[in-house]
Amino acid sequence: MVTVNPKGSQEELSRELIARAAEILGQERAEAIRATLSDAAANLLLVSQNLPHREEEPAFFL
Amino acid sequence: MAELFDLTLTQAAEAIRRREISAVALAQSLLGRIEKLEPTLKAWVTIDREDVLSAAQQRDEEVETGRRLGPLHGIPIGLKDIFYTAGMKTTACSKIYADFVPTYDATSVTRLKQAGAIVLGIAVTTEFATADPSPTVNPWNPAHTPGGSSSGSAVAVAARMCHGALGSQTGGSTCRPAAYNGAVGLKATYGRISRYGVVPVSWSLDTVGIITRTVLDAATMLGAMAGHDPNDPSSSNERVPNYRAAISGIASPPKIGLIRDFFLERCDDEVRKNTEDVAQRLSKAGAIVEEVSLPESFATCYASHRIVMQVECAAFHQEFFQERADDYGPRLRSTIESGMLIPGVQYMQSQRMRRHFRQEMSAMASRVDALLTPTTPAPAPRDLNTTGDPVFQAPWTSSGLPTITIPSGLSQSGLPLGVQLEGAPFREDKLLATARWCEVVLGMDMVPPGANGK
Numbered sequence: 001m002v003t004v005n006p007k008g009s010q011e012e013l014s015r016e017l018i019a020r021a022a023e024i025l026g027q028e029r030a031e032a033i034r035a036t037l038s039d040a041a042a043n044l045l046l047v048s049q050n051l052p053h054r055e056e057e058p059a060f061f062l
Numbered sequence: 063m064a065e066l067f068d069l070t071l072t073q074a075a076e077a078i079r080r081r082e083i084s085a086v087a088l089a090q091s092l093l094g095r096i097e098k099l100e101p102t103l104k105a106w107v108t109i110d111r112e113d114v115l116s117a118a119q120q121r122d123e124e125v126e127t128g129r130r131l132g133p134l135h136g137i138p139i140g141l142k143d144i145f146y147t148a149g150m151k152t153t154a155c156s157k158i159y160a161d162f163v164p165t166y167d168a169t170s171v172t173r174l175k176q177a178g179a180i181v182l183g184i185a186v187t188t189e190f191a192t193a194d195p196s197p198t199v200n201p202w203n204p205a206h207t208p209g210g211s212s213s214g215s216a217v218a219v220a221a222r223m224c225h226g227a228l229g230s231q232t233g234g235s236t237c238r239p240a241a242y243n244g245a246v247g248l249k250a251t252y253g254r255i256s257r258y259g260v261v262p263v264s265w266s267l268d269t270v271g272i273i274t275r276t277v278l279d280a281a282t283m284l285g286a287m288a289g290h291d292p293n294d295p296s297s298s299n300e301r302v303p304n305y306r307a308a309i310s311g312i313a314s315p316p317k318i319g320l321i322r323d324f325f326l327e328r329c330d331d332e333v334r335k336n337t338e339d340v341a342q343r344l345s346k347a348g349a350i351v352e353e354v355s356l357p358e359s360f361a362t363c364y365a366s367h368r369i370v371m372q373v374e375c376a377a378f379h380q381e382f383f384q385e386r387a388d389d390y391g392p393r394l395r396s397t398i399e400s401g402m403l404i405p406g407v408q409y410m411q412s413q414r415m416r417r418h419f420r421q422e423m424s425a426m427a428s429r430v431d432a433l434l435t436p437t438t439p440a441p442a443p444r445d446l447n448t449t450g451d452p453v454f455q456a457p458w459t460s461s462g463l464p465t466i467t468i469p470s471g472l473s474q475s476g477l478p479l480g481v482q483l484e485g486a487p488f489r490e491d492k493l494l495a496t497a498r499w500c501e502v503v504l505g506m507d508m509v510p511p512g513a514n515g516k
Contacts, residue, residue: 002405017403025399033396040372040400043365044408050362051411058413059420060266061253061296 006048014041066091071137071225071279078136081125085118085136085180092138092182096223099513102204103221104197105214107143108150109183114138117180124178133282133306135178140185140218140227142211145171146259147181154190154261157389158382168259169291170228170270177286182224186214188449191230191263192375194391195449200243201510202477206442209239210449212271216243219273221513226283229271232263232371234455236271237467241480242442242450244469244508246501248272248280248494249455251487252462253298255284256291264374265296266413267367267459275507277468277498281305284490300488308491309498315348316431316496318483323356325435325454336471336479337436340504344434347503354433357422359415360457366412366419367460373409376401416460423461424487432483432496437467441477454482464490466497469506478508 002020004013017037021030030037066088069077077083093111100106121136141147144154146164153159171181188196188211198213200206201221208217212229216239219227229236231249240247248271255270262268270287274280285305291297320341326334345351376383376398383390383398390398427433438454458465464487467480483500485493 002403004405004408020403021399024402029399032392033399036396036400037403039368040404043368044404046362046365047369047408047411047415050415052414052418056414056418058410059417060413 004044004048010041010045013045014038017041067095067222070276071274072282074225075134075137078125079131085121086115088136089114089118089138089180092224099221099223103199103201103217105186105217105223107153107155107184107186114180114182121178121180132176132178134174134286137179138182138224139174139179140182140215140224141171142215142229143184143187144191144230144261145228147171150184152261155187155196156189158386166259169256169293170287173287185218185227187211188213189391189394190261191232191235192397193393193449195446200442201513202244206444206477207242207446207448207450209242209442211235212239212273215273216240216245219275220245220510226272226274226279229273230260231269231271231459232267233459234452236273237437237455237465237482238450238452240273241437241467241478244478244510246274246277246280247467248284249458249465250284250288250490251464253296254488254490255287256294256297258291258293262378264371266374267371269459277494277501278309280466281309281494303491305491305494308495312495312499316499317350318344319354319430319433320351321356321433321435322353328453329436329439332473333436333440333479337481340470340481341434344500344503354426357426359419359422362415363419363457363460366415367456369404369408369412370416372397372401373404420461423463427463427484427486431492432485435482437480437482441473441475441479458484463487464493466493468497468501469508470504
């Protein structure tokens, strides 16, 4: 499982995502989606660094 | 009288009601238009000419017998190829759904039919309403993208092959193609129009969209479809106002909040100038235009939107994808694969952030009649390998706020520009009234040169 460390870097998280992608999708697909995973890493990091107030609940259906 | 295909939806409905034209003549006019333009524009998946004319004949008979007529009586409407239509293929322009024939209509389709509309045909979408471009081209210049994912719906309306069409928006899939093609695009509040019977991209983001040539036409279609649907768990119980009455009842010029930060920093010079010009023209016409600032939560809205979209898209496609990954287009495939890798905790955090974002955006929108931004950072790109950038539309989808794009001019290269007005949740009445007021001030009636030949 991928772990998001809010103090980590985008590159570290991106590497972790690519490694996990290689495990479940194979090396070829992991390479094919490298750019998308780099974007995903940036998004995941941003979210983990800006968590809402602890009393904020999720909204699935707004 | 103008060619029948040149009439707006409202004009055509009025003409049928007054028996000045027949529904059959209107349908024939549009079918002739499609026959002429479709080989170039590639906006349609399915047109069943006989079914359309038969339905039109039935509508004419209903007029003759004095039956109570709905607001869309005899009006042919296009449906993006993700709306279930009983007995007609709904393929989502994909290999996966290539042979899928629904047994029931989407609620939105049912309600359009109840209002008297005729299904004119099924319009092209990008594959599963995501980012792999469709074959549809922009009628203003075929070398430029028509946008997506509601490419066929936007092009069909802009080129006057139909008076109104349904699209959908998960990022910017209604307002962006509408703006790129010089049409009006309305994304209502999340929960305002039922999603039941619409092939999903992302359940908590997907919103049914409306594409027309005028704000009044969009109001008419919204009025026909809005309202609670027990079959859609996200459907709202909020009261449905009379949108057409709201439009005609605007008493004084509106108060408009111009958002310069981010939007006017991220657009090209031509779009910035156009938006500033629009604000100035509205102000001169009497509107109160004041600058408003984005809330703090805006900074993370794209990240949370993207995470939610990827995870929900991966969840919907999981079963198909296990068996048929090679049948997906490259962009959708990578979206699904990325979504599979995103931790559940981060998905939940993103949904919590969206709720907070919606609260802050709603508060901002509630202080004015409508907010004003450009719809897109630039006109339609000269690149058929993209559907354009959703960056200016996605925040409104993620927050669930209603938004409408109206044409605001032409670029130097002759491509349409649009401005976007955004309102408070479930205040489409106020948003549409403001948009109509702006539409009158701006006075745009866009006909693509490629679709000009009569």
